[in-house]
Amino acid sequence: MLPFSRMKKNVFLWALYDFANSIIMIVFLFYFSQWLVVDNGRPDWWYNATLIVSSLLFIITAPIAARRLDLTGTKLAGVQFFSLTMTTFYVLTAFITLFVPSYVLLATILFTLATYFYLMSFVYYTPMMNDLTTDKNRGWVSGLGLGANYAGQVIGLIATLPFATGAISLFGAPGRAQTFVPAIILFAISALPLLLWYKEKAAERTPVKTHVREELREVARTVKTVFSIKNFLLLFVAYLLFSDALLTFSNNFPIFLEKVFGAPDDVKTYLTAGILTLSGVGSLVFGKISDKTGTRSALTLVLSFWIVFFPVLAFAPSLQVAAIVCLVAGLFFGPVWGISRAMVSELTPRETEARAFGFYTLAERFATFIGPITWSAILVATSNSGNASYSYALVGMSILTLLGLIVIRKIQPTKKETEI
DSSP states (O other), X not given: OOOHHHHHHHHHHHHHHHHHHHHHHHHHHHHHHHIIIIISOOOHHXXXXXXXXXXXXXXXXHHHHHHHHHHHOOOHHHHHHHHHHHHHHHHHHHHHHHHOTTOHHHHHHHHHHHHHHHHHHHHHHTTHHHHHOOTTTHHHHHHHHHHHHHHHHXXXXXXXXXXXXXXXXXXXXXXXXXXXXXXXXXXXXXXXXXXXXXXXXXXXXXXXXXXXXXXXXXXXXXXXXXXXXXXXXXXXXXXXXXXXXXXXXXXXXXXXXXXXXOOOXXXXXXXXXXXXXXXXXXXXXXXXXXXXXXXXXXXHHHHHHHHHHHHHHHTOOSHHHHHHHHHHHHHHXXXXXXXXXXXXXXXXXXXXXXXXXXXXXXXXXXXXXXHHHHHHHHHHHTGGGTTHHHHHHHHHHXXXXXXXXXXXXXXXXXHHHHHO
């Protein structure tokens, strides 16, 4: 067990890394999607395909990586490796968009691979939470990480806005691609403290040499073992549904604002920054609430809001009304992942923690595999309806969230919740 002072420092470094990777993630998602679809005239499915392919790669490889992590218990080395690999591919993406922007397909492939390596870092990063928390503060620390994540997204968007609008230009082609280099630099500065100074406790598990075929068989056994935990299985199924709805909408949010309301980049940036600021606040508030009421009860409250939110936004008559609705929704956005992450930690034994968190992250990525297909299918099927097609897509997201809530209510409440 690490000393308390070291534990506090590690919590700070852990949250700071969440802050760091959120900067590079939001800037590339926010501006690459528009660089691809709006600036270069590619259809929406090009962008959604990057999410689908990166998710497929993750789904194939993450269980093996998680299995190896459970054998070794060493998390920091994985975070270091995938952070470096991810950064390399983001740099290459930035180079193409700035200096040879006509190579749209190559930039799209590089962005897809960067996204994949970004996802893989979480196989190692997320289980660190169990080394940093107890039953008494798990919700708070999880909320702290999510709060840092949303703070990073806000700062990333605001810091790079002058580069997107042309107020500041570094080198290469002007426009939205100018935001990528500043985002990479901000990520590197903020991520280095964890990569260099995080002190991991000595691994309690002995490294074991295994072969890929053996590991694949073990993955099959792991699936059976992890999903034999009924409450975790229910959480996994529910997460596929409600995370599908929220991630699909958030990933397409800039394009939604552009096409439905014609919002300029500065309006999109400040609105998104406001939503993310409130998401950080909500993560901290609901982290405390979940520690008092239980994670299941807190998540029920948050998901109930989203079931109402999607139809309200679907029929918002103007950008001003939509902005107000979305700002309120920000308070309930961050807590979804903070509470869910705490529930995974709460529902799984230590010996399967990495694999459980791996499936949790896999569920998140599987949502961005199903979600873009579902979102795109609704838009195509209702394309003759004009902007109303987005309303139908949002109502579809509300239905998915409702189904997720129904499954969540089947999870056995904790002792804390039964006593309330």
